[in-house]
Amino acid sequence: MSPLNGSGANPLRDPADRRLPRIAGPSGLVIFGVTGDLSRKKLMPAVYDLANRGLLPPGFSLVGFARRDWEDEDFAQVVHDAVKEHARTPFREEVWQQLIQGMRFVQGTFDDDEAFERLRSTIDELDKQQGTGGNFAFYLSVPPGAFPVVIQQLKKSGLADQSKGSWRRAVIEKPFGHDLKSAEELNKVVHEVFEPDQVFRIDHYLGKETVQNILALRFANTMFEPIWNRSYVDHVQITMAEDIGIGGRAGYYDGIGAARDVIQNHLLQLLALTAMEEPSSFGADALAREKTKVLGAVRLPKDLGADTVRGQYAAGWQGGEKVIGYLQEDGIDPESKTDTYAALKLEIDNRRWAGVPFYLRTGKRLGRRVTEIAVVFQRAPHSPFDHTATEELGQNAIVIRVQPDEGITVRFGSKVPGTSMEIRDVSMDFAYGESFTESSPEAYERLILDVLLGDANLFPRTEEVELSWKILDPVEEYWDEHGRPAQYKSGTWGPAEADEMLARDGRSWRRP
């Protein structure tokens, strides 16, 4: 006979049994702001996909909280439609039947004490009916302004209290403030109610396979790490480009801008993963320690005017479509100084990276939608070939393509077939879509599962968020006081000033 208890001594569980997936324990997910876009397009489909892959526990419960006057059935219908439209895996009736048993809807506003009381009783009821064991994650898919209210309500109604053996977790989405001060305030509000290990900050980039693969590429192989330093790397370019404009997000976007929206979280996280030292383990603490260390070593350029660039998209043609400029968008002040393009040159003050610039850029209405990290290597110190032979040879590069078409490209020189010696760039390609087709889960699937499992290594911590703001705040302050964003034509790769910024260093942007 074998003693059993719920906390991992289950005799049917064996680490060597790798077929058995990591299934979340008994638990439920409460989504605030469940009527929003994110919830319908990403969260609900991710929950279904997890269930379809058999990764959710029996009795998993999904609770929606919103102002709408819905019954449980209406909510189930909305989830059903969202799943049919957006889920990655095919719709299967029996999976749906499993999910629908645990679906509840609680109607109310965030300042309504009674609604939270109802939420509480719904959760208690689910514990009894579905066996969720008091384990609930609260997903705050709400505007930043509503954060403090919801958090306080959770505290007031006792929903944040973890009773013995069960857990409560809070999941929050960016923006994590709009500068260091507001981020600190937000963290204070959150941590008044939830302990640091109960808080999961979603940066969906970190849930992407390729981003996790940066660590695998660097630390599971031997052939990259020896050259991953200032002796061989000339510079690093991290790009996140979007082809769309601000769409309907004018209210949120104006006053925030590209740098706060993208660089502060996504790009600085990518920088941290690219530049960090090897962590002692893949555990959350060890990872956070190394990321914090490298973010702490990031140094801004001395001349912020010369080594930072911001821009606004102007009217133009984007991919065969005539589009208007940022200042002409609905709901945007024609005098707005908000940046829709931002480029920074950063350096990292440590032995590995001293003197190697990291160029970060992001923008809307650029050539195409792409996110990539390009590590560009120095030229060979000496070439036995004569000048004409290597005229067409560029610099070697390793490019990690984050999206779309996830994969890795290695660029190097190769002899052109023929009698003369001529060397030209070729690329060698590894595409996730080719070697492991279709099995890549969506970022949100991975992240939601990690929240339910309590696995925190893909979530940025308070210190990382605050350090990122420390890097960005001086730039934003400088921009506030000096000049205006440069205009760039929609559908191009950003303002001329950005090209000049690299040209001064004798470099140029890659065309991603």
Added chain:
Amino acid sequence: MKIDLTDTTAGEINKALTEGRRAIGTPAVGMVLTLVIVTDEENAYDALRAATDASREHPSRTLVVIRRVSRTPRDRTTSRLDAEVRVGADAGAGETVVLRLYGEVSDHADSVVLPLLLPDAPVVVWWPVDAPLDPAEDPLGALAQRRVTDTYAAEQPVRELAARAETYAPGDTDLAWTRITPWRSMLAAALDQVDCEVRSVEVEGEEFNPSCELLAMWLADRLGVPVQRSLSSGPGLTAVRMETTCGPVVLDRADGSLANLSIQGQPGRAVALQRRDTAELIAEELRRLDPDDTYAAALRYGVERLSAGAEAVATLDGVPAGPTEKAADKAAEDEAVAEVAVAESEAGTEEGEAERPTPNSLARKAASK
């Protein structure tokens, strides 16, 4: 794109593969493994279709080895190799070569397959039917890291399980085992939810379905409690009942898709447990290529040690004995294992030990007999 080659050699097939790839403009990148399917003409179509579907998750070179039956002595002495090379859209996310072996060469299939393996990539051999008695010793099996058999397709599945336990080598695996992954994962999740000891287990499922035995053996091996195998009319596995110190935990699937999990003191819950098609099984099988120790442990527990219900005894002993000598040999082996098991357990009781013999020691002793 399809290229047909008659009376050919592995060298020409390789050339055709290169030409085919050039013609459709894609180089041979990204293929992660070579899958060798050894089958007869009758089962080749279904097996290849499952492999092609699975190749969307694991782009691979698929080699289908079909041994053609020779009907005359003249046929048997002549020897011919025909091949059908498919690349691009005709071959899923990879490339496929269908090899038809006539006459003498069909005894030397490994000489055809060896030059066609992808360089430096793992090899998986899959026998949809008629797997060799000892897969690891088979000339084709010896080329592979992973050998996939399917006891479900065997004439006498239960005997076949005992034989597989005898010849198990790391890398062997069985689709009958793959089929029960969702059950195993759900049962493990069910035990996560209670805090009590399991006293006994009953596994219920259709006759001649070795997945039931494998599940029962896995449970017996992990839990160390008596497990009873009982029969139902299916489809497939229908129920697992665990008697625990805090009441029964039952996972019940009557219709082959939606199961019901009931735990004493908790409300019943619906759980999706759809029976999966072969493509999904193969895809799961290809996901990990390291030896499956859990399978080995379950298999070596020994099918004869399951306490069977009255009808189930009939499955074990009442099956008409196989017409061939091989089956008789196997039966003898079964007895040997059973004897050891009985002897061991008797010895155990005499010494007043509650411990059961470990599966490994059992297999070793049986082998030394």
